Amino acid sequence: MVTATKTLLKVKDLYAQFTGFGGARVVRAIDGINFSLDQGETMGLVGESGCGKTTTCHAIFRLLPPAGRIVSGSIEFDGQDLMQVSDGEMRNIRGRDMGMILQDPMASLDPLFTIMDQVAEPAHHHRGIRGGTLRERVVDLLRSVRIPSPEVRMREFPHQMSGGMRQRIVGAISLSGGPKLIVADEPTTNLDVTIQLQYLNLLRDLQQETGVSLIFVTHNLGIVAKMCDKVAVMYAGKIVEQGSVRDIYNNPRHPYTQALIQSIPRLGNKDPLYVIPGQPPNLAELPTGCAFHPRCPFATEKCINEEPPYVSFGDGQESKCWLSVEDAKNG
Amino acid sequence: MADALLEAQDLRKYFPVTSGGMFSRVKGYVKAVDGVSFSVYPGETLGVVGESGCGKTTTSKLVLTQEAPTSGSLIFKGKDVAQLRGRELKEYRQAVQVVFQDPFSSLSPRMRVGDIISEPLEVHSLMSRQGIKNHVGEVLELVGLPADVSRLFPHEFSGGQRQRIAIARALATNAELIVLDEPVSALDVSIRAHILTLLEELQKELGISYVFIGHDLAAVAHISDRIAVMYLGKIVETAESLELSNNPLHPYTKALFAASLPSHPDEDREEMAISGEVPSALNPPPGCHFHTRCPYYMERCSEEEPRLKEVSQSHTVACFLY
Amino acid sequence: MASDQILVTSPPSGAEHVSAVAHRSLAILREAPKLPVGIILFVALVAIFAPLLAPHDAETSVKPIKIFAPAIYAGGTWDTALGTDFQGRDILSRLIYGARTSLIIGLLGTVFAGILGVTLGIVSGYMGGLWDQVIMRITDAKLALPSLVFGIFLAAVLSPGLWTIILILMIVFWTRYARVIRGEVLSLRERDFVKLAEVTGAGKIRVMFRHILPNIMNTAMVLFSLTVGVAIILEASLSFLGVGVPPPTPTWGNMLADARPTLISERWTLTVAPGICIMLLVLAANLLGDWMRVRLDPQLRNR
Numbered sequence A: 001m002v003t004a005t006k007t008l009l010k011v012k013d014l015y016a017q018f019t020g021f022g023g024a025r026v027v028r029a030i031d032g033i034n035f036s037l038d039q040g041e042t043m044g045l046v047g048e049s050g051c052g053k054t055t056t057c058h059a060i061f062r063l064l065p066p067a068g069r070i071v072s073g074s075i076e077f078d079g080q081d082l083m084q085v086s087d088g089e090m091r092n093i094r095g096r097d098m099g100m101i102l103q104d105p106m107a108s109l110d111p112l113f114t115i116m117d118q119v120a121e122p123a124h125h126h127r128g129i130r131g132g133t134l135r136e137r138v139v140d141l142l143r144s145v146r147i148p149s150p151e152v153r154m155r156e157f158p159h160q161m162s163g164g165m166r167q168r169i170v171g172a173i174s175l176s177g178g179p180k181l182i183v184a185d186e187p188t189t190n191l192d193v194t195i196q197l198q199y200l201n202l203l204r205d206l207q208q209e210t211g212v213s214l215i216f217v218t219h220n221l222g223i224v225a226k227m228c229d230k231v232a233v234m235y236a237g238k239i240v241e242q243g244s245v246r247d248i249y250n251n252p253r254h255p256y257t258q259a260l261i262q263s264i265p266r267l268g269n270k271d272p273l274y275v276i277p278g279q280p281p282n283l284a285e286l287p288t289g290c291a292f293h294p295r296c297p298f299a300t301e302k303c304i305n306e307e308p309p310y311v312s313f314g315d316g317q318e319s320k321c322w323l324s325v326e327d328a329k330n331g
Numbered sequence B: 001m002a003d004a005l006l007e008a009q010d011l012r013k014y015f016p017v018t019s020g021g022m023f024s025r026v027k028g029y030v031k032a033v034d035g036v037s038f039s040v041y042p043g044e045t046l047g048v049v050g051e052s053g054c055g056k057t058t059t060s061k062l063v064l065t066q067e068a069p070t071s072g073s074l075i076f077k078g079k080d081v082a083q084l085r086g087r088e089l090k091e092y093r094q095a096v097q098v099v100f101q102d103p104f105s106s107l108s109p110r111m112r113v114g115d116i117i118s119e120p121l122e123v124h125s126l127m128s129r130q131g132i133k134n135h136v137g138e139v140l141e142l143v144g145l146p147a148d149v150s151r152l153f154p155h156e157f158s159g160g161q162r163q164r165i166a167i168a169r170a171l172a173t174n175a176e177l178i179v180l181d182e183p184v185s186a187l188d189v190s191i192r193a194h195i196l197t198l199l200e201e202l203q204k205e206l207g208i209s210y211v212f213i214g215h216d217l218a219a220v221a222h223i224s225d226r227i228a229v230m231y232l233g234k235i236v237e238t239a240e241s242l243e244l245s246n247n248p249l250h251p252y253t254k255a256l257f258a259a260s261l262p263s264h265p266d267e268d269r270e271e272m273a274i275s276g277e278v279p280s281a282l283n284p285p286p287g288c289h290f291h292t293r294c295p296y297y298m299e300r301c302s303e304e305e306p307r308l309k310e311v312s313q314s315h316t317v318a319c320f321l322y
Numbered sequence C: 001m002a003s004d005q006i007l008v009t010s011p012p013s014g015a016e017h018v019s020a021v022a023h024r025s026l027a028i029l030r031e032a033p034k035l036p037v038g039i040i041l042f043v044a045l046v047a048i049f050a051p052l053l054a055p056h057d058a059e060t061s062v063k064p065i066k067i068f069a070p071a072i073y074a075g076g077t078w079d080t081a082l083g084t085d086f087q088g089r090d091i092l093s094r095l096i097y098g099a100r101t102s103l104i105i106g107l108l109g110t111v112f113a114g115i116l117g118v119t120l121g122i123v124s125g126y127m128g129g130l131w132d133q134v135i136m137r138i139t140d141a142k143l144a145l146p147s148l149v150f151g152i153f154l155a156a157v158l159s160p161g162l163w164t165i166i167l168i169l170m171i172v173f174w175t176r177y178a179r180v181i182r183g184e185v186l187s188l189r190e191r192d193f194v195k196l197a198e199v200t201g202a203g204k205i206r207v208m209f210r211h212i213l214p215n216i217m218n219t220a221m222v223l224f225s226l227t228v229g230v231a232i233i234l235e236a237s238l239s240f241l242g243v244g245v246p247p248p249t250p251t252w253g254n255m256l257a258d259a260r261p262t263l264i265s266e267r268w269t270l271t272v273a274p275g276i277c278i279m280l281l282v283l284a285a286n287l288l289g290d291w292m293r294v295r296l297d298p299q300l301r302n303r
Helices: A053-060 A087-096 A115-127 A131-144 A163-176 A193-210 A221-227 A245-250 A255-262 A301-305 A322-329 B056-063 B086-095 B113-123 B129-142 B147-151 B159-171 B189-206 B217-223 B241-246 B251-259 C014-031 C034-048 C091-127 C129-144 C147-157 C162-188 C192-200 C204-240 C252-258 C269-296
Strands: A007-020 A025-038 A042-046 A068-077 A098-101 A181-185 A213-218 A230-235 A238-244 B006-018 B026-040 B045-049 B071-076 B096-099 B177-181 B209-214 B226-231 B234-240 B309-312 B315-317
Touching (some): A053 A068, A163 A193, A193 A221, B026 B071, B045 B217, B096 B159, B159 B177, B217 B241, B226 B241, B226 B251, B234 B241, C091 C204, C204 C252
Parallel strands (some): A042 A213, B045 B209
Antiparallel strands (some): A007 A025, B234 B315
């Protein structure tokens, strides 16, 4: 991919862990992940619960819970290493340069403040916009997320909004500071399907207007297929495969990705689903070698004992599997 | 065709809305379920699709006798459920079981798995203690869990395993109809296929009927034989699952299909994003409830209510376009 | 991390399971704060083995009817290490036997209050409607009365005695349980497992005591430990005011009451000794209750 676009976010060899029970137990929630995201690009971070995808976003915002910490690695965002900036500067970066959209819009909005107050806050705080300009900005933001008659609705409170409107308002808040990156953590799980479609279309339109980069954290492969340019599949704290969405769907290299794609029901097709045997692993007691080997139909002796390396296939597709090593050798 | 196992005839459930306070007056009614008819045949799966507030949950409550219908009737094996008393009502409750969406909430955290599964048997005192114990082992094996997990507590299991336990409980009384209320929505993707496949196998083996309620069209279409699409308390379209997926007729069904996400980035899909949100059930639009959001709106739609009409064999739709 | 949500892939066998449970309970006990547990265990042991530990009989005079100073002062003897009260009864022995009455009254009063309060709380929360209205209005009315005044009133109406005090504590404290438990039941009632039991055809009694009760036991235990302390204080207050356990039975409150005339003289042991006992026991009960509140609440655990 030879483009003139600038890399916005580059995560390199990131390790993060949680310590529990007075340090007696260490859970490696993120275990050496690498990815990068260009300006205006959309990436899907896919995986099952407990695979470390939410921890990854929290790490980007440096907002890990008290029990967790980043052990090593670097997060380069917009030319600066986020691991080096001070806590105060980091607070400015959040909200101003990065926004977040969470799963539950009702929990994300403060019931005691008007919509206007909440949408205005990042613009006021981080961009120093005041008075009439601020009001105009709020109206513009609300209009851009398709809130009808924004001048009236902005004086109302969250409980007066419907579920879809609340989630759109959360979107407006995340845009308010004029960020370069928005991380959306399962943003549509609580929405109805027709509202979900409206919301996803809205996000795509906003992205085209503002050129913001998006990271979609989701377990829904449909959202990835619809929205994303590239995708990273996480399993047990590692990215097992990444690449452009088309490459991943047309030619998934890693058995886990293959299985995930085959295990979702498709419309108009009643063939039996592929069932991935077993359960997602417990991060505290990971299997040896490749963490996916107990569930993998192609597992060999080597997979049990040795962890596979990343294999690059050009075009940015990367897979972490011994089969891919063979594939690469055979061209 | 054989006789229906369960038949709903013009089922209605209106919830009164009061002005609040001690001497409240009834201000109006939420027509949660408004004239719904369907039938479930032995060994078949009826899918019910719709967005929040469409009445699918209330319908399941009516089937489970959690709520009594305002009017209309449910006929189970030729008998009106509302008339059942004593032993017959008990038998109905054994025959009709439910699996809820969230397996973390549907299993009592302080009871052992064996006690959870055997509760329906104890309540109806169907077996001796040893018989119950053996039976619990049997149903656990049916859902693919070893019999000795009956000693453990629910928190020792993952979501998928818990949902298996919930299914085992539903099977314990030899249920003939299981209401599946979004049984896979709360599960991980790789586990959904486990549960859907398990449900299909159990149906083949035991000949149970399912009412599968969901909003994920692809999953509902996958498991169901027939699908009923609901919007604001009414069924707007029913058809065989494949027929509905390939040839949706009602504009709302079309919108639902258009809104369901692609399974491949290159998948070409008719974009039919309908505007607006579901109107309040307290004050639904007159005529066809969908007309406020419908791209094919005609004047007639806001004046007259369309009735379900058979357009081809076993495909009915309530829309003036047909 | 939320360890209890992590799955087990192979369930442990029977023997392993039992030992695992035992192991876990031991681990929890080891986690418990040392000081309060130590104090409570000590008082409990003293109460149980009172006849062996007490140097004298607690209810009869061992010396001439007169206050004797503790052993460390002139005129005191090691025979009565903490001295005697105005009737010449050994203070140490009375403290030891007093632990018995105080503990029995505190524990039984709280347990009975708990049983009544939990039952009514569950009924009120689960049945709703008229049940809820009636029970909650009674608790409202009860909470509007100061416990001590209400306790004195009851003690004055009923004939004094150990069981009367226990009854009073029960009447005074059940509302604390009922209130909190009802609130918890209101949210439990909406959980799917309760609905599932109802769909199955389980009766109301079964749902309340088989499904809801086990899930509010944590809260009930915490309330219990927090109420024990207050109950002991109320018992002491009633005895101090002369409407508690009738003399000569020693309770810490009675001992305080007996020492009232000498409150300002230099016979400090008469008031300070039972006072310290009450304070330490109540403090221990409260600390333990606070620890349990955190330990049993999965949301506060592992913080």
